[in-house]
Every structure is written in C-alpha cells, then in structure tokens.
Amino acid sequence: MPEIRLQQLRKDYGAVNVIENLNLEMADGEFTVLVGPSGCGKSTTLRMIAGLESVTGGQIMIGDRDVSQLEPKERDLAMVFQDYALYPHMNVAKNMSFALRLARMNKSDIEKRVKEVAATLDLTAYLDRKPAELSGGQRQRVAMGRALVRDAGTFLFDEPLSNLDAKLRGQMRAELALMSQRIKKNMIYVTHDQVEAMTLGDKIVVMKFGEIMQAGTPEELYRSPANKFVAGFIGSPTMNFLTAELVEEGGVLSATGQGFAIPLPDARKASLQAHHDRTIHLGIRPSSFSEGPGGLKMPIILSEYIGAQSVLISELGGQRVSIEVNTVAPIRAGEEREFTVQGDEVHLFDPKTEAAL
Amino acid sequence: MSIARTNRLTPYLFLAPAGLVLLFALFYPICYMIYASFLDWNPSQRIGEADFVGIRNYTKLFSDPAFRESMWVTLKFAAVVVTLEMIIGVGLALLLDRNIRGMSVLRTLFILPMMIAPIVVGLMWRYMYHPTVGIFNKTLKSWGFDPIPWLSDGNWAFASVIIADVWQWTPFIFILSLAALQSLPSSAIEASKIDGATGWQQIIYIKLPLMLPVLIVTLLLRLIDSFKVLEVVLVMTNGGPGLSTEIMSLRINRTASEFRELGEAAAMSNLLLIVLLILTFTMFIYNKAQDARAARLRAVEEEA
Numbered sequence: 001m002p003e004i005r006l007q008q009l010r011k012d013y014g015a016v017n018v019i020e021n022l023n024l025e026m027a028d029g030e031f032t033v034l035v036g037p038s039g040c041g042k043s044t045t046l047r048m049i050a051g052l053e054s055v056t057g058g059q060i061m062i063g064d065r066d067v068s069q070l071e072p073k074e075r076d077l078a079m080v081f082q083d084y085a086l087y088p089h090m091n092v093a094k095n096m097s098f099a100l101r102l103a104r105m106n107k108s109d110i111e112k113r114v115k116e117v118a119a120t121l122d123l124t125a126y127l128d129r130k131p132a133e134l135s136g137g138q139r140q141r142v143a144m145g146r147a148l149v150r151d152a153g154t155f156l157f158d159e160p161l162s163n164l165d166a167k168l169r170g171q172m173r174a175e176l177a178l179m180s181q182r183i184k185k186n187m188i189y190v191t192h193d194q195v196e197a198m199t200l201g202d203k204i205v206v207m208k209f210g211e212i213m214q215a216g217t218p219e220e221l222y223r224s225p226a227n228k229f230v231a232g233f234i235g236s237p238t239m240n241f242l243t244a245e246l247v248e249e250g251g252v253l254s255a256t257g258q259g260f261a262i263p264l265p266d267a268r269k270a271s272l273q274a275h276h277d278r279t280i281h282l283g284i285r286p287s288s289f290s291e292g293p294g295g296l297k298m299p300i301i302l303s304e305y306i307g308a309q310s311v312l313i314s315e316l317g318g319q320r321v322s323i324e325v326n327t328v329a330p331i332r333a334g335e336e337r338e339f340t341v342q343g344d345e346v347h348l349f350d351p352k353t354e355a356a357l
Numbered sequence: 358m359s360i361a362r363t364n365r366l367t368p369y370l371f372l373a374p375a376g377l378v379l380l381f382a383l384f385y386p387i388c389y390m391i392y393a394s395f396l397d398w399n400p401s402q403r404i405g406e407a408d409f410v411g412i413r414n415y416t417k418l419f420s421d422p423a424f425r426e427s428m429w430v431t432l433k434f435a436a437v438v439v440t441l442e443m444i445i446g447v448g449l450a451l452l453l454d455r456n457i458r459g460m461s462v463l464r465t466l467f468i469l470p471m472m473i474a475p476i477v478v479g480l481m482w483r484y485m486y487h488p489t490v491g492i493f494n495k496t497l498k499s500w501g502f503d504p505i506p507w508l509s510d511g512n513w514a515f516a517s518v519i520i521a522d523v524w525q526w527t528p529f530i531f532i533l534s535l536a537a538l539q540s541l542p543s544s545a546i547e548a549s550k551i552d553g554a555t556g557w558q559q560i561i562y563i564k565l566p567l568m569l570p571v572l573i574v575t576l577l578l579r580l581i582d583s584f585k586v587l588e589v590v591l592v593m594t595n596g597g598p599g600l601s602t603e604i605m606s607l608r609i610n611r612t613a614s615e616f617r618e619l620g621e622a623a624a625m626s627n628l629l630l631i632v633l634l635i636l637t638f639t640m641f642i643y644n645k646a647q648d649a650r651a652a653r654l655r656a657v658e659e660e661a
Contacts, residue, residue, distance in 0.1 A: 052547050073553035085544035089566045098562070099552035132654040146552075 003028045003063065004049070004154065004186055010057035011044055011210075018044055019210040022058070026203070031180050031187045033201035035194060036233070041210035042190045043158055049188060050079055050156050062154065078147035079156040082163065084139045086131040086146070092118070093127040096145045117149045137168045144179075154186040161196065173199060194234050198222070206230045228281060228354040231347055237286045237311055239347070240321040244282040246275050246348075255282050255346065258317035260296050264343040272348070272357060280357065283347035286311065286324035295340035298323075303331050312337075387630075394623035400613075407620070414624035424625065426600045427608040430515075434604055435583040438522045443576060445523065446530025447568075451560060453531075454538045464535070468528040475525070479592025482521040483508070486593070511601030514594050518602050521589055526582070530575055537571035538564065570647055577640040581633055605629050 009022040019041045026032045034042040047053035049060055051072035060068040067075045078099075086095050093114055100110045118124045121141045131139055140160065147155055160176075161169045177200055180187055191197055197204045198218045205215040206229070214226040218234075225231035231239050244257035246264075253272065254263045262282070264272070298321075302313040305327065312323040312331060323339060331337065348357040394414055398407035418424045449467065453460060470478070485492050486507035494504040507517045541564060549563045565572075587606040590596070596603030596611065603611075605625065613622035 050547075050551060052550065072550045073555075077551065079548070079551045081544045081548060083542070083544050085542065085548035087545055087549070087563060088542070089569075098549070098554075102553045102558060130654075146548075150552075 003030075004188070005061040006045070006049075006058070007061065008058035009045070009048065009055065009060065011041070011048060011053065012056045017210070019048075022210070022212065024205060024212065024215065026186060026188065029184045029186060031189065031200060031202045033189045033191060033197040033204045034207060035191055035197040035204060036207035036213075037192060039209075040207040042192075042207050044210075045207075046156055046158055046188060046190045049075075049154075050077060051075055075154075076152050077154040077156055078150040078152040079158065080143045080147050080160040082159040084131070084143040084160075084163075086139060086142055088131055091128050091130055092123060092134070092142050092145075095131065095142055096149050098146070099150050113149050114145075117145045121145045121148075136164055137172065140164060140168075140172060144176075148179075148183075152185075154188065157187065157189040159191050160189075162191070162193070176200060195236060198234065204234075206233055224356070225283075225347065226356055228283065228349040228356075231283050231349070231356070235285055237322050237324060239283045239285050240316075240319075241349075242282045242284070242317055242319050242321070243279060243351075244317075245279055246272060246277065248276055254343075255280065255348065257282070260316055262341050262343055262346055264346070268343075275348075275350075275357060279351055281349040281351050281354070283349060284321070284341055285345070286322045288341055288345040289323040289325070289339040290341075291325060291337055292340050293338055295338040297336055297338055300331055300333050300335045300337060303333050305330065390623045390626055393620055394627050396620045396623075398619040398623075400617050400619060410620070414620045415628075417621065418624055418628070423600060423603075424608065427603045427605055430600065430603055431584060431605040434515075434519065434522075434586070434602075435580060437519055438526070438583050439576060439579050441519070441523045442527045442530050442579060443572070446527045447534045447565075447572065449527070449531045450534035450538055451564070454535060464532075468532055470525045471528040473525070475586075475588035476592055478521060478525050479589040482517070482524075482589070483593045486517055508594055509598055511598050514598060514602050518590050518593055521593065522583070522586060525589070526579065530579065533571060533575045534568065537568040541567050573643060574640060577636055577643070581636050581640075584629065584633055584636075 004026040006022055006024040009019060009024075010017070011019040022041075022045065034045060036042050044053055048055050048068075051067070051070060051074075055068040058068070059066045062075065087098065090098065096114045096117065097110045100113065105113075114127070115124070118127055121144060123138070123141055123145055126134060126138060126142075131142065134142065140163075143160065157176075161172050164172060173196060180200070189196075189200060201218060203215060204218055204221050206213040206221065208229055213233075214221060214230045221230060221234045225234060228241065232241070242257055242260075244255040244260075244262075247254055247256045247261070252263050253266075253269050253276075254261045256262075296316065298314040298316060300312050300314055301320075304311040304313070308327060310325055310327045310331060312325060314321055314323055325331070349355065350357055393404065393407075395409055395411060396404070396407040397410045397413070398404065453464060453467075473481075484490075486494075488494055488504060488506065488509065491507070493507065497504055506513050508514050545567070546559060546563055549559050554562060585606055586604060587610065590602055590604055590607055591610070594602045596607045606629070609622050609625045609629070612618050612625060
C-alpha cells in the first residue's frame with residue numbers, strides 16, 4: 001500500500017477557482033480526515049482523488065504513480081458515499097459483489113468473500129434484500145461492505161455517517177474505528193463534523209475556502225491550533241474568543257481586557273515582544289476555566305446540565321463566553337461565581353492574520 | 358342527510374359533469390359501434406333499417422384474407438417501428454445525456470419531428486420519396502445509382518412508411534428516456550465507475566435496469582399509438598401497392614367509405630379496440646404492481 005501525495009492540486013469550475021495549490025501527504029496506512037465547513041473544498045478534493053472530478057492542475061500521486069488523469073477504476077480504490085449510492089435494483093449480495101463480478105473473479109471466491117464481509121458487518125440475514133427494504137443503518141453497512149469486499153489499496157469516505165441519526169452515528173463511528181484498526185489501509189475520510197474527525201483520524205486536515213488551514217494529529221490541532229479558524233473549529237464546546245491587549249506591568253505580561261487580566265507565563269514573553277500594547281484575540285477553551293476563589297467574578301446567564309459536565313453561559317468583558325465545568329453541585333442561572341484561567345492554557349491570535357502567536 | 362355523508366359525496370358532485378361528457382362522448386359511441394357490428398348496415402340506410410345479422414360480420418372477418426393480411430401488416434408494422442424507435446431513441450438519449458455546449462439546441466432539434474402534424478409528415482415524406490423529383494432518388498441518381506421504387510414496390514413501401522414513422526416518433530422515446538436518465542441517482546453511477554464498470558457496463562448493469570420502469574411504460578404507449586396510425590400511411594401510400602401497407606385503421610376506413618360496409622367496419626374497430634384494451638390493461642396492471650411494490654417498500658422502511 002503506497003502513500004498518497006497531492007501536489008499543487010488545482011480545481012476550477014469554469015472561471016471559478018475552488019481549490020488552488022493544495023499540497024498534502026498521507027502516509028501508508030494512515031487514516032486521514034478532511035474536515036471543514038460546507039464549501040471548503042473537502043469533498044471536491046476527495047472526488048478528485050477518486051477520479052469522479054477532473055483535475056485542473058497538479059498531480060495526485062499514489063505511490064510513484066500519477067493517477068490524476070486515470071479513470072477511477074484504474075486507481076485501485078473503494079469509496080463509501082454520503083447517500084450510500086447502492087444499486088437499487090440489486091440485492092445486498094449483488095451490490096457487494098458488483099465490482100468482483102466486473103473483475104471476473106470466479107463465482108465461488110466471490111461468494112466466499114461476500115459472506116465473510118457480510119458476517120463481519122452483521123449483514124448475513126439481509127443478503128437477499130434490496131436496498132429499499134433496509135433501514136438507514138443497514139444500508140450504510142452495505143455501502144461499507146461493498147467497499148470492503150474489494151480489498152482496494154485506498155478507501156475513500158464521503159461523509160458516510162451524516163445521514164444517520166445521532167445514536168446510530170456514534171455506533172457506526174466506533175465500528176469504523178475498529179475496522180480501520182483491523183484492515184490498516186489508506187483511508188481518506190471527509191466530514192464536517194469535528195467530533196468524527198477527532199475520534200477517527202490519525203491525521204486531521206482542516207480546510208477552508210479550498211486551502212489547508214492546518215494538518216496534524218488530533219492532539220496537535222487541539223493543543224496548538226495554527227490559527228483562529230482551526231482553534232474555533234476543533235473542540236466542543238467551541239473556544240471562546242475575546243478581544244484583549246497585551247500589557248506588561250511589574251515584569252508580568254498579561255492579556256488584559258475589560259474587566260479581566262490573565263497573566264501569561266514568562267516563557268511566552270520573548271515571542272510576544274512585538275505585540276506589546278497591541279490588541280490581540282484571546283482564545284480560551286471552555287474547559288480551561290476552573291472554579292475557585294480569587295478568580296474572575298462571572299455572572300451565570302444560563303446553565304446547561306449535560307450530566308457529568310455542565311456548560312455555563314456567562315459574560316466576560318461584555319462578551320459572551322461558555323464555561324465547561326464538572327457538575328458537583330448544580331449551578332443555577334442568576335448566580336455569580338469565580339473562575340480562574342491558567343495563562344499557559346490560553347491561545348493568542350493576531351487580529352489581522354488570525355495566525356496563532 | 359348528515360354533514361359527513363354530504364362531504365363524502367362532494368367529490369362525486371364535482372366529477373359528475375366530466376362523467377356526463379364521458380358518457381356521451383365515449384360510452385355512447387362505443388355502445389353504438391358494438392351494436393352496429395351486429396348489423397348488415399349500408400351508409401344509405403338509417404341504423405333502424407339495417408338487418409340484424411348476429412356475429413356474421415365477425416366470422417366473415419376471420420375468413421377474409423384481406424383482413425388477415427391487414428392484421429398481419431399492422432402487427433408487423435407495430436413490432437418493427439416500436440423496436441427501431443426504442444433502440445434509436447434510448448441510444449440517442451444515452452449518447453446525448455452529457456453536458457456539451459450546444460446540447461440543449463440539439464435536444465430541441467431532435468424533438469421537432471414529433472411536433473409536426475402527421476398529415477404534413479405524410480405529405481413531406483411523399484414528396485421526398487417521389488420517384489423522379491424526390492430528394493432521395495435525385496441524390497441517388499446524382500451519385501450514379503439506380504432509383505429506388507420507394508412507394509411503388511410493396512416491400513419498399515412498407516419500409517418507407519416505417520422510416521417515416523420512426524422519424525416522427527423516435528423523439529418521443531428519446532425525450533422520455535433522456536428524462537429518465539437524468540433523474541437516475543448520479544451517485545449510483547459514480548459508485549459503478551469506482552467499482553470498475555466501463556461505459557458499456559454502466560449502461561447495461563446500471564442505467565438500463567434503473568430506466569426500465571419508464572421504458573416499459575414508454576414502450577406500451579408507443580405500441581398503442583402504432584396500432585392506431587392512419588394519416589401518414591393514408592397520405593403516403595393509401596395502403597398500397599396492393600395490400601402491402603394496409604394497416605388496420607386504413608382497412609377500417611376503406612371498408613366504411615369504399616366498400617360501404619358499416620357493420621363490418623364496426624366489427625373491425627371492435628377487434629382493434631380489444632387489442633388496444635389489452636395493451637392498456639397491461640400498462641395499468643404494470644403501474645399498479647409498481648405502486649404496490651413502492652408502497653410495500655415504504656412500509657418496510659417505516660418499520661425499520
């Protein structure tokens with residue numbers, strides 16, 4: 001199984017440029033997730049890799065083979081579509097074996113392979129059914145099965161879980177993760193759901209307007225987002241952004257805003273030299289707030305009880321912030337509590353370029 | 358009368374005018390025709406003066422070689438034109454189902470023949486088939502070939518009417534097939550590409566099977582129409598030479614106006630009607646079966 005490289009990939013629709021100069025490397029056997037809001041070009045990128053969309057410029061290398069001008073069937077890949085794309089006139093067994101039948105594999109081998117895969121996906125009882133006679137989750141598994149029987153080098157997933165209800169989605173996500181551990185192939189997965197991206201990906205590629213904002217492991221993206229967009233996109237509940245100023249007083253550098261001042265660790269002083277006394281954007285994850293005396297006094301506007309955690313909506317410097325706390329005793333709206341934020345847990349962004357400082 | 362009951366009757370009230378029109382415009386003529394088919398009736402007589410002859414008109418028809426020939430010509434005509442039209446129409450749709458510049462103009466051009474009145478189509482083709490000044494023979498002559506007796510030889514005449522009908526009605530199948538093609542789930546076709554299907558394999562294993570419900574209805578509609586064709590053949594050959602192109606509706610026309618046998622003509626019309634009713638019922642049953650299947654699938658889906 002070879003690595004996959006996208007080199008200076010470009011896609012235009014007529015005069016409209018949707019992807020410009022996209023470069024990305026995916027290691028052998030890596031589970032890569034392309035994630036971003038609608039219209040960020042993630043699906044287009046995947047479809048170009050699949051060969052369903054023509055490439056305007058650049059190369060798609062699978063191993064040392066440039067496949068960008070090849071037909072989909074010459075690229076050795078299998079794909080799971082968002083709407084499953086099952087063949088409505090074929091039963092489950094025929095759907096799963098279609099590619100093998102086209103490849104003229106012998107009948108007994110096909111049957112054996114389909115039965116094997118059907119067993120792993122719990123589909124044995126449904127092999128004679130047509131797609132319309134299956135539930136959404138079963139159809140999803142058939143789509144997965146159709147890809148799995150092929151034993152292709154690369155598996156592509158185009159938002160495969162987005163048509164399922166929340167509970168089933170969680171279940172399938174876990175099954176997918178198990179499957180990818182088991183078969184260890186190149187997997188490229190497109191989603192707009194950052195939870196899916198975080199839980200499934202070895203590597204996450206965050207995209208916006210046809211550009212890669214950041215690519216890295218889930219931890220890298222969560223701990224050190226390269227810019228404000230990635231910081232806001234990864235993590236749930238979403239990171240809070242506040243406007244502040246970097247002020248040095250008595251040798252301590254702090255991010256100071258209306259009604260708050262968060263001292264920053266000395267280690268960051270040097271790198272922030274150029275931004276002293278300038279406006280910056282401050283990013284604080286809801287989980288970075290901890291309740292305790294001597295912190296910022298914050299009014300609780302709304303309290304969302306989730307279970308072990310509660311999300312509190314509050315206000316800081318006239319801006320709305322959410323705070324995630326462990327539910328010890330219920331906190332009610334209308335109360336006022338004190339929260340502290342550690343200086344090494346805040347993220348700083350340049351207000352113009354939005355790059356992390 | 359309770360309000361609920363009045364409400365239930367309301368739809369029938371609204372349907373009544375249409376029902377009345379149907380009664381006079383459809384059932385009355387049919388009954389009249391069925392009754393007339395049992396009479397020995399001459400156009401100079403009033404219907405009351407005609408003699409009742411029982412089923413003699415029908416028995417006579419089956420022993421009449423001219424009628425049997427006409428029946429055979431009609432079946433042959435319907436089978437050949439519908440087959441050709443289906444193959445060419447579906448083929449064209451498969452060819453033109455793509456986004457190339459100017460395709461919308463092409464598509465419009467393709468469906469023009471269907472919009473021309475059949476009489477005009479007949480006249481047009483008669484001029485083109487003209488033995489000396491027609492475009493076909495003139496072209497053949499200029500290339501140094503012998504002229505073809507388009508309408509004066511029995512076999513050629515049959516082929517000529519078929520060509521004209523195919524020219525006029527292939528677009529009907531073309532637009533319905535194209536609509537069917539364009540409503541196919543694009544992701545299923547993409548999935549087949551990923552699965553390794555070539556262009557032909559996509560057509561044979563995915564596109565045609567998925568288009569089948571539309572194709573069957575289209576085929577039946579065309580079949581029904583081709584049994585009733587009259588004007589084009591009337592204008593081009595009037596059934597000749599000999600009986601080579603005398604399709605049923607022409608035979609009926611001639612029996613009534615030329616041979617002045619209204620009873621016999623009515624009997625023939627009834628036979629044609631029975632054939633058409635069988636076809637219509639086939640279509641009806643097919644549609645019902647499709648609906649029932651869809652309903653069953655929906656029920657399964659809701660259960661799941």
